[in-house]
Amino acid sequence: MSVNTPNRTVDDFGSNEWLVEELYEQYKSDKNSVDQSWWPFFDKYEKNGNGPAAKTADAEPTAKTGAKPAAKTKAKPASQASAKSADKSDSSTADAAPDESPRGVSPSSAQTETLKAETKSVPKVVVKDTEPKPAPEETVTPLRGPAKLIAKNMDDSIEVPTATSVRALPAKALIDNRIVINSHLKRTRGGKVSFTHLIGFAVIRALQNFPSQNVSYDTRDGKPVMVSPAHINFGLAIDVPKKDGSRTLLVPNVKKAETLTFRQFVDAYDGLVDKARQGKLTADDFAGTTVSLTNPGGIGTVHSVPRLTKGQGCIVGVGALDYPAEFQGASQHTINKLAVSKVLTLTSTYDHRVIQGAGSGEFLKLIHSYLLGEDGFYDDVFESLRLPYEPVRWVPDVSAEDQDDVNKTARVIELIDAYRTRGHLMANIDPLVYRQRSHPDLDINQHGLTLWDLEREFPTGGFGAKPMMPFRSILGLLRESYCRTIGFEYMHIADPLQRRWFQAKIEVPHQELTRSEQGHILGRLNAAEAFETFLQTKYIGQKRFSLEGGESAIVLLDEVLNQSADTGIEQVAIGMAHRGRLNVLTNIAGKSYAQMFREFDGTMSPDSVQGSGDVKYHLGTEGSFTSPSG
Structure with missing residues (x-):
């Protein structure tokens, strides 16, 4: 926890201002229920007049004068009132009866029998409620706590003149490289990389090379100014479930994100998520956000236009990852044959006083290029995670007409033979020195194949003990067999039976140890x-x-x-x-x-x-x- 936390003000928390109010209520009821790192902040928060005394306007008028509220009389149903009035009339009639005994004197037995007979002779009257039920009325619920502060932030955000740029990009390279990364992590140190990790890192890289988006508007000495922060404090929208079953949105930030490698960024990101789930976020985790990322695509939203809070110049939204709507009714075979990629929609909502539309469009274009792998983006990601292979490259599809299908089948068989002959040259057999290993004979692009062929099925010529396999499965089994931590070199053997014996032992799916x-x-x-x-x-x-x-x-x-x-x-x-x-x-x-x-x-x-x-x-x-x- 930074020693500067007591110097923070509520305005430093931006869209997380509601959290301060919620934690402060917990602090008042039980000081130990709040992390100690918040105590100095709330001490100053009370001294500055933000405590209970400053909020008497929210209390009922009776609390100011000390007068007790008037007792509320509960209205009785009409049927009960009619029945009681009838009972009273009966009792008054009985009081007026001449043969009633005076108070304290018991009536005679004859009088009692006469009274019982008269009572039995009176018919019983059933009173029905004939009044119509009241029509339903609107319910007014005052906003309190977090909901009240969120509404205040939204009111304040109206003062920010925003605009939004939208850009859709094919996510094929993003998807395939994530598969390679997570397959390697599963075999080695464990863990997973999410799409948000990669997209967030691409946004940070774009902000480094296009810093005009990392600015905010402010007034100093009554004059408007544009503030360019020294670092990128990258905010992450985290959806956190609460104990009562409701959910809330927290936006902590990764400090100095531009100085981190991809692996350091992933560790910092996951650390914030863990702290948010455990309720251990501190004041410094929220303060100073410059640019933030939100992910409405997690609930299927194609793209959104989020609100921009004061002190922040830009917020990037990540939409749903799915096939274009016009192809969602097509079969997977048709989609693969036509080389249709899933699409990701990005939005950039910005403060139009300090950021112009052309700049916002260039910013999204830069993110787009990074997610396709330009400027060595995935190479840097692979190097940070110490993946010993080159990433999947984005290239246009090669025409897949009927006559080309035969050619591609031959190219797949050619690639299988290349891995059997040269696969050991890409094996990761040196644990002391890291380098990305490659060989031209093992590059799918050198064989006229592309990432668009990964989902298509091809004849295998007996490889993998299957007549037909998707190219992704063929390539995965080739790398699993020949390019991991053991190298095999046997194709120089003249006897084909011996070569097939090696292939039968080597070209099998890797079995995970229990x-x-x-x-x-x-x-x-x-x-x-x-x-x-x-x-x-x-x-x-x-x-x-x-x-x-x-x-x-x-x-x-x-x-x-x-x-x-x-x-x-x-x-x-x-x-x-x-x-x-x-x-x-x-x-x-x-x-x-x-x-x-x-x-x-x-x-x-x-x-x-x-x-x-x-x-x-x-x-x-x-x-x-x-x-x-x-």
Whole structure:
């Protein structure tokens, strides 16, 4: 929390001003229910006359004078009133009866019987409500709290002369590159990148190269001025559910967004969303927004014209991502054949006093170009996330007439052969040095294919054990098989049967490890690393060959022996190299740590017939290996 928070004013929060009021009400009722970072702000908020005393105008008139409100008399239905009046008339008649006994004197039995007989002889009267029901009237509900402040902000926004520019763009490159990014993240560190992440980063990049949009209007010394902030504080509209089931909109901002890489921007964005969901946003998270992004497309809106609050010059709206309306009734096959892309509509609502329409149009055009991949936009995104491949390139579709379908099928078969021959040149086999790997023979554009072919189906010639596959699935399986962290080079083999054997083993979908399998592998690696660390610390100077650099051999041997045990193999002999031999003896062959440490200490087992030799790893061992699944 910044130490400057107490110096903030309500005006610094823009469209989030209602939040200050809501938190202040919580602060008054229970100070500890509000994050401590807000306390200095609310202390000054009360001292400046914004507390309860300053809001007596909202109270009832009776609260000022201290007079008690008049008691309210509840109106009775007409039927009840008629019935009661009838009862009173009956009682008055009874009071006037000459044979009624005086108060305090009991009537005689004869008088009582006479009274009962008269009462029975009177017919019972049923009073019906014949009055018409009142017509429904309008209900007036005063706006209070957040709703009241939102209405005030909307009233204030009327004073801002705004205009809006609208631009639609094809989202094909955006969609395909997001698929590549999220597939890589799923295989590596996890997480996901949303469309809003990419669009927001494109807006920030456009603001860097077109700063005339990152301005606001103000008056200084009674004169109108245009304010150009030092940084881009990028506001994000976040829809947050409340405890009572209602929803509210918060607009915190990413500070100095132009200084962040894409990965840093995603982390900052997700951090704000998490804080908003947990109710931990502070005053500084809201203050100083210069340009903001809203996403009405999440509810299917094609595009919107949002309101612009004071102190802000521009707000960008992201519409729905969908096929154009005229193609939404077409089949997917027709859409793929015609190369119809889903469309994204962007709007830029701006303060017309400091931003002109031509500039707003150029701004949206720049965002459009970035989302198509121009100026290395996706290259920078891939580099920030350390994707070892080139992004999908935006190019026009190649004509897909009937005669060209045959040519494209041949090009797909040609690409499959290229990956089998050159795929290892794009394999990501160097974990120490990052670079984007590419090869002309593996570029789909070099084979006359484009991103528009990704959804189209082609004959495979037996690849993937399927006669027909979408080109996206073909390309995905090729990269999965030949360009991940293992390189295969076997096409120089002359025997076609041997080549097909390799292809049958390599060209299969990647199988994800279960959580228990991942835990087992991690346990083997931890055991190997702990053993090496202990030897290096305890037996300094002892001659040995450590496992360093060969940790994966432990996991590989463990899996080979697991499968051997599952298939019923009774005996396995390991011809082990010097590197990592001690670790294999203990963690794979089953030699006890106690025996290993005795040998390092110079204490030999009495039944040893091999002698100690010059180094400990010359000693072998025998043991039994049981598969965890068996």
